[in-house]
Amino acid sequence: MNNFEFKNPTKIIFGKDSIKKLENEIPENAKVLLLYGGGSIKKNGIYDQVQAALENFSVIEFGGIPANPEYSVLLEALEVIKTENITYLLAVGGGSVIDGTKFLAAAALYEGHSPWDILVDKKRTEVGLPFGTVLTLPATGSEMNSGAVITRKETKEKLGMGGPGLFPQFSILDPQVITSIPERQIANGVTDAFMHVLEQYMTYPDGALLQDRFAESILQTLIEVAPRILEDPTDYKAASNFMWSCTMALNGLIQKGVPTDWAIHAIGHELTALFGIDHARTLAIIAPSHYKYNFESKKEKLAQYAERVWNITEGNTDDKAYAAIEKTVDFLHGLGINTKLSEYTNDYEGTAETISKRFTDRGMLGLGEHHDLSPDKVAKIVKMAY
Amino acid sequence: MNNFEFKNPTKIIFGKDSIKKLENEIPENAKVLLLYGGGSIKKNGIYDQVQAALENFSVIEFGGIPANPEYSVLLEALEVIKTENITYLLAVGGGSVIDGTKFLAAAALYEGHSPWDILVDKKRTEVGLPFGTVLTLPATGSEMNSGAVITRKETKEKLGMGGPGLFPQFSILDPQVITSIPERQIANGVTDAFMHVLEQYMTYPDGALLQDRFAESILQTLIEVAPRILEDPTDYKAASNFMWSCTMALNGLIQKGVPTDWAIHAIGHELTALFGIDHARTLAIIAPSHYKYNFESKKEKLAQYAERVWNITEGNTDDKAYAAIEKTVDFLHGLGINTKLSEYTNDYEGTAETISKRFTDRGMLGLGEHHDLSPDKVAKIVKMAY
Structure with a gap:
């Protein structure tokens, strides 16, 4: 066995009807950016459950993060984070939405020239904007790790990033979401x-x-x-x-x-x-x-x-x-x-x-x-x- | 499968010659109480490795924590923590030393009448004094959980305690320690x-x-x-x-x-x-x-x-x-x-x-x-x- 270090601080909230527990995990007074994908969450009821749980928070939405989270779309979300002084990110989706959120958590606090450098120069994110997730599609494991893969159509590139600052603070896993997955x-x-x-x-x-x-x-x-x-x-x-x-x-x-x-x-x-x-x-x-x-x-x-x-x-x-x-x-x-x-x-x-x-x-x-x-x-x- | 929540933030540092990594894990300026058991660590070389790694820290020692960590002995250590204004605990030992250290982490910040209440009244410790461990005896798993069992000879009692504030911040696991275990x-x-x-x-x-x-x-x-x-x-x-x-x-x-x-x-x-x-x-x-x-x-x-x-x-x-x-x-x-x-x-x-x-x-x-x-x-x- 090789030497290793292991630390995974993500809190998993697993089970039936667990989405409502969201409200206990986000800090009071947080200004939340709710991130999601193509909008399927509006058809399957997950969006409504999330909205109900976020009732007492100040929330702005950013939908439309595509599969293989696209850099140019994420830059638009980054703009919202900055202009709206967002303090907490909430990813509601599968691996693409969560990975995109991780990029944003890193980019929001990145002080370099261009956030694309985080990917090209393999910059390890020690501290990111805090975020949680509601997983709607089991697959990538992104809900309990600190890595992400981002796509840039312009250059046909798909690159990885990560770091200890990119673990979700919490992830909510309700297996009932699977009933509505194609x-x-x-x-x-x-x-x-x-x-x-x-x-x-x-x-x-x-x-x-x-x-x-x-x-x-x-x-x-x-x-x-x-x-x-x-x-x-x-x-x-x-x-x-x-x-x-x-x-x-x-x-x-x-x-x-x-x-x-x-x-x-x-x-x-x-x-x-x-x-x-x-x-x-x-x-x-x-x-x-x-x-x-x-x-x-x-x-x-x-x-x-x-x-x-x-x-x-x-x-x-x-x-x-x-x-x-x-x-x-x-x-x-x-x-x-x-x-x-x-x-x-x-x-x-x-x-x-x-x-x-x-x-x-x-x-x-x-x-x-x-x-x-x-x-x-x-x-x-x-x-x-x- | 039942609903559950899972969070385990302990950092594991595993492998050959890993004890020296100790020095990177304890905060600078910490005043450390080094806790151990019957003194076998002084014979098998672990004490020397720990001392070398702690070279740049202010350290006080408390040895003699017995198997089935005894309440009356722990009260003596608690006195040291208070009089010496200890800010960080380091357990070097097996489950008994680590469990004893968890009790101390809880008791050091406990404001109630008697620290025994933590056990009798099953008080959950949300925040404890921070601590790390160097495991010398694989067995109890205490190095990566937030529970402890404390013994009180006086009343022939053995009671459990725990809470999210009692996860070790780090635990060092060097399998080479096993060579000296009876x-x-x-x-x-x-x-x-x-x-x-x-x-x-x-x-x-x-x-x-x-x-x-x-x-x-x-x-x-x-x-x-x-x-x-x-x-x-x-x-x-x-x-x-x-x-x-x-x-x-x-x-x-x-x-x-x-x-x-x-x-x-x-x-x-x-x-x-x-x-x-x-x-x-x-x-x-x-x-x-x-x-x-x-x-x-x-x-x-x-x-x-x-x-x-x-x-x-x-x-x-x-x-x-x-x-x-x-x-x-x-x-x-x-x-x-x-x-x-x-x-x-x-x-x-x-x-x-x-x-x-x-x-x-x-x-x-x-x-x-x-x-x-x-x-x-x-x-x-x-x-x-x-």
Whole structure:
């Protein structure tokens, strides 16, 4: 097990009818900016619940934060924060709204030239404007971590940011929100959480026995509940396990003390930037090829995953490892998620070279747990995923 | 899954040679009270490492906090805190020293009549004197939770306390400390952590799939590493998994959203108060009888534990559940832990009645996840444990 530091101060308020507890978490006299996305919260009742809970606060709204939170839109919100002297942010939405809110929490207190520098120069945010979240879409884990990914259409870039000042002060998780999520988004959420775990697990055995088992626990739970939620999103037992699994998949816990990969995300982000493919689906496209291309260095862990998560007991290490990749693809297909780039776009020729060149231009040396996936190797993985 | 709230702000600093990081965690200008136990830290080198890290701080020492931290000793430390205007507490020790420090953190700011009221009146500590810990004995999980248990010899009482103001600000976990722990204490630590998990798990199925699997993960890890550490405490891989498992066993995570039992602890505390038996060993005495006495209400979960943790696949639910109790007893015996009261004292006659009467006198209605274990039922469990 590697040395690590772990601190996660976010307060989770989990369960049925918990949105109303909002009012106890925001400081009195706060001037609140309520941030949300495309407006689905106005149709599914969440907006009304939030409004009721905010009755005694001074609130301004900013809706319209798009999926893959767009820099230019966030700059408009930043302007509102400054002109209205906002003191508290409240994100009501999924990962995009929460990530956008994290950017705003950082940018509101940033004193440099342009807030885009926070992303380009990888500036760690030690103190941000305080914020809380009401999660409407389990998937990214953003509700209990301090990271965010921001998109800039103008330059077709998608970059990460973070820092200890960007943990939500609180996050409200009411699994009942799942009843109004479209099937496509639920499938994305399951895929996203599943891939988050794999990025922190599918490397090489490092003697972190407990972290491995926790990771496997989340995978097993997602496999168990995913079909039940897709069948019936009002199944509260399944929904609550799904929601808590998504949070635990990326709240920092399972990555502590272990090597992590994250190459799938790095490559996947480029597919979203280039084609606008849903984030989760880009991971599903890249993962199988990535695991096949890096089979030798990952096969021990793939075989462990095969045995413990998929109950594959037949064959040698190679057989089990390969079978586990197949099982993963079958699982994704079962969610209605395609795993080949050509199933999303006809315009895929040249993508491998484009992504490889982007990585080279950015000075990227090597992705993955061994930092050995150079841009030319990335090109091969992407080509395998056509 | 039940509704829950979860917040754990303790910063964990885990790994080899991490004690020196202490100096970055304590505020400049702090006046520190360094608290420790019987002085073993002066023999195993931990004291020297702590002293080196505290070089630039104003430090006063208070040693001699006994196992089962004793109220009268803690009152002496409280006097030091007040006369010396201490602003920060540093616990260097195991659960007893850390629990004692939590009491002091609460008592230092308590404005009521007598600090014993904090325990008797179950006063929740919202704000305590800030403190950190250097863990020298993995077992209780006190390094990452906000609870403590304090003993008062004078009245043969052992009572709990807690509150959000009693989370350590940081805890340093260097698994190398395990090399100098006597075998008896290691066995106690494994038992303590194992029983902590069982108290939060061995109830009835409640649809909290992820929490169940996390609990099982900790149990499996403890079972895997315990023989390795007892064989060779310098086995760093085993030691690090043992240490992290103990912390995760009682940092609040696995108890969220599920029913919990804690009857074993409630009864076990009385055995420590009456006979001075090591805390962990009291749990080992009570658990098997408790599970047999409450077999009908716990058998489904016992059978799940049998299957997933002990790989017992033969037989029906009753068979598996019973086999799991036997496996648990065998595991404890393998650690060198006796599981019958008569193996610890010849003076056990009447213990059942004494404990039962104490519970009645305190107005206790019912222990366990169903709150139905009345004092007379407790007597039966204790008698089964003779």
